[in-house]
Amino acid sequence: MMYCLKCQDWISQPVTWSTLFLPNEQTQLCDSCQSQLKRIAGTICERCGRQMPNETMCEDCNKWQSNKKYRDTLLFNRSLFQYTPFMQEVITQWKYRGDYQLKDIFSPYIKKEIRNFYPTKSFTIVPIPLTNERLHDRAFNQAIAIAEIIAHHHKNPVIHALSRNVSHSEKQSKKSRQQRITTKNPFFLTKSLETDVLLVDDIYTTGMTIHHAAKLLQEAGCAHIYSFTLVR
Numbered sequence: 001m002m003y004c005l006k007c008q009d010w011i012s013q014p015v016t017w018s019t020l021f022l023p024n025e026q027t028q029l030c031d032s033c034q035s036q037l038k039r040i041a042g043t044i045c046e047r048c049g050r051q052m053p054n055e056t057m058c059e060d061c062n063k064w065q066s067n068k069k070y071r072d073t074l075l076f077n078r079s080l081f082q083y084t085p086f087m088q089e090v091i092t093q094w095k096y097r098g099d100y101q102l103k104d105i106f107s108p109y110i111k112k113e114i115r116n117f118y119p120t121k122s123f124t125i126v127p128i129p130l131t132n133e134r135l136h137d138r139a140f141n142q143a144i145a146i147a148e149i150i151a152h153h154h155k156n157p158v159i160h161a162l163s164r165n166v167s168h169s170e171k172q173s174k175k176s177r178q179q180r181i182t183t184k185n186p187f188f189l190t191k192s193l194e195t196d197v198l199l200v201d202d203i204y205t206t207g208m209t210i211h212h213a214a215k216l217l218q219e220a221g222c223a224h225i226y227s228f229t230l231v232r
């Protein structure tokens with residue numbers, strides 16, 4: 001018997017050959033919750049993986065690409081889901097309930113897609129650390145859980161190479177975009193790394209977090225830096 005990890009409804013599982021032999025392949029969501037997950041599909045922004053109405057670079061990427069310091073720092077980001085109110089709920093639930101099992105919602109989706117996303121087969125998987133505020137709230141770091149799922153299916157190591165400076169955890173949302181781009185990089189490296197890197201986080205919003213982290217790794221000598229977030 002299985003319960004939906006989101007709404008706790010009972011999930012009836014038809015026994016088929018695939019559920020018999022691969023019981024873990026199914027996402028542990030009921031049909032109703034599953035239908036509310038909006039997959040990114042069709043035309044995307046080539047750089048950040050955001051779903052787009054036509055083939056064009058999104059506004060966020062235009063800004064990053066026109067910034068001399070950050071241009072091409074991140075080769076590209078890929079994400080699986082669109083940011084919907086439902087997804088926001090799932091992410092919040094995961095973060096503050098700290099329920100490690102909620103990773104099973106996404107594991108089958110990540111497993112299915114991750115190999116198709118990146119040209120490099122060998123990279124170090126680096127999760128984005130929580131802000132100090134969130135650490136203080138005892139929030140659970142999903143980036144680590146997502147990184148572990150990828151590592152499991154992609155056979156690459158997870159290395160916690162980044163940490164956050166205490167003084168730079170101020171709320172970014174109150175600043176304008178230009179202020180945010182010029183905000184001091186909140187990260188520092190805790191390990192030396194010169195491999196290709198896949199940065200992992202839960203959500204890509206403006207791309208600031210990922211670009212800050214990527215810049216640091218690039219300066220340290222990492223040649224190709226990609227990122228994966230669940231949501232864009």
Ligand SMILES: [Zn+2]
Binds near residue numbers: 007008031032034
């Ligand atoms: Zn459900």
Ligand SMILES: [Zn+2]
Binds near residue numbers: 048059060062
């Ligand atoms: Zn973009």
